[in-house]
Amino acid sequence: MPQQFWLMKSEPDVFGIETLAAQPAQTTAWDGVRNYQARNMIRDQMKRGDLAFFYHSNCAEPGIVGIVEIVREAYPDATAGNPTSEYFDPKHSVDNPRWFVVEVQLQRRLKQTITLAAMKDDPALAEMPLVRRGNRLSVMPVTAAEWQHILSLE
DNA sequence: GCCAACGTTGGC
DNA sequence: GCCAACGTTGGC
Numbered sequence: 001m002p003q004q005f006w007l008m009k010s011e012p013d014v015f016g017i018e019t020l021a022a023q024p025a026q027t028t029a030w031d032g033v034r035n036y037q038a039r040n041m042i043r044d045q046m047k048r049g050d051l052a053f054f055y056h057s058n059c060a061e062p063g064i065v066g067i068v069e070i071v072r073e074a075y076p077d078a079t080a081g082n083p084t085s086e087y088f089d090p091k092h093s094v095d096n097p098r099w100f101v102v103e104v105q106l107q108r109r110l111k112q113t114i115t116l117a118a119m120k121d122d123p124a125l126a127e128m129p130l131v132r133r134g135n136r137l138s139v140m141p142v143t144a145a146e147w148q149h150i151l152s153l154e
Numbered sequence: 155g156c157c158a159a160c161g162t163t164g165g166c
Numbered sequence: 167g168c169c170a171a172c173g174t175t176g177g178c
Contacts, residue, residue: 009175009176011176035161036161037161057175057176057177058175058176058177059176062176062177116177133158133159133177134158134159134160134175134176135159135160135175135176136159136160136161136174136175136176138175
């Protein structure tokens with residue numbers, strides 16, 4: 001399968017790009033996803049070597065702040081089986097896992113944030129779910145053309 | 155803080 | 167299986 005491109009949202013107050021940069025090997029398990037559409041992409045489609053935009057949501061300046069690489073494909077989300085985790089789900093089990101993670105490694109931070117406002121203003125990006133009203137997907141596919149175009153905005 | 159949009163839950 | 171109620175997301 002050819003390399004694919006993604007966009008992954010994270011709230012900087014919870015886990016921002018600075019937090020990722022501070023992890024060992026600048027790598028983290030992308031845990032806490034509790035939406036089935038996003039889960040299916042994580043579990044079934046994300047492959048090692050794919051690239052993703054790291055997006056800051058729910059903050060003063062929402063937008064893309066970095067690029068990460070998928071370095072490990074899907075495996076069960078440990079937080080779903082941990083009763084002390086805020087992401088605990090009693091319907092998740094080792095025998096029948098419901099939620100999954102991939103591991104991502106920081107490839108680089110962008111020189112400047114590519115803001116949601118800038119992407120909304122760009123006709124070339126009008127088809128992205130990100131700029132659609134009411135979109136709530138925390139993981140979404142990005143086409144190769146969109147990927148290249150967004151990088152040209154940096 | 156507001157609120158529109160959306161996903162999930164659960165009664166029937 | 168429908169759908170109203172509810173909770174969450176996330177921009178503004």
